[in-house]
Amino acid sequence: xxxxxxxxxxxxxxxxxQKLNRKLKRYSNKAQxxxxxxxxxxxxxxxxxxxxxxxxxxxxxxxxxxxxDLVLSSLRHHYLVFKHALNxxxxxx
Numbered sequence: 001x002x003x004x005x006x007x008x009x010x011x012x013x014x015x016x017x018q019k020l021n022r023k024l025k026r027y028s029n030k031a032q033x034x035x036x037x038x039x040x041x042x043x044x045x046x047x048x049x050x051x052x053x054x055x056x057x058x059x060x061x062x063x064x065x066x067x068x069d070l071v072l073s074s075l076r077h078h079y080l081v082f083k084h085a086l087n088x089x090x091x092x093x
Contacts, residue, residue, distance in 0.1 A: 003089055006082035013075040020068045024061065031057040 031054055038050035086092070 003082065003085045006078055006085055009078040010075065010082055013071055013078060016071050017068070017075060020064055020071060023064050024068065027057055027061045027064065031061065 034050050034054035034057060038047055038054060041047040041050055
C-alpha cells in the first residue's frame with residue numbers, strides 16, 4: 001500500500017510542478033514584454049509605468065520560484081521514499 005500512496009504523491013507533485021512551470025513561462029514572457037515596452041517608451045510617465053509593471057511581474061516570478069523549490073524538494077523526497085518502497089517490495093538492492 002505504501003508504494004501506491006507514494007506513486008500518488010509523485011503524480012500530484014509532478015502535476016503541481018507542471019502548473020508552476022507554465023506560470024513561470026507566462027510571467028517571464030510578460031516581464032520581458034514590459035521591459036521591451038519600457039525601453040521603447042518615449043515619455044517618462046510611460047517608462048515609469050512599464051518599469052513598475054516589470055517589477056510587479058518579477059516579484060510574482062520570485063514568489064512562484066519559492067513555491068517551485070518547495071514542490072521540487074517534496075518531489076525529491078517522495079521519489080526517494082518510492083524508490084525505497086519499490087526495492088523493499090521486490091527485495092532489490
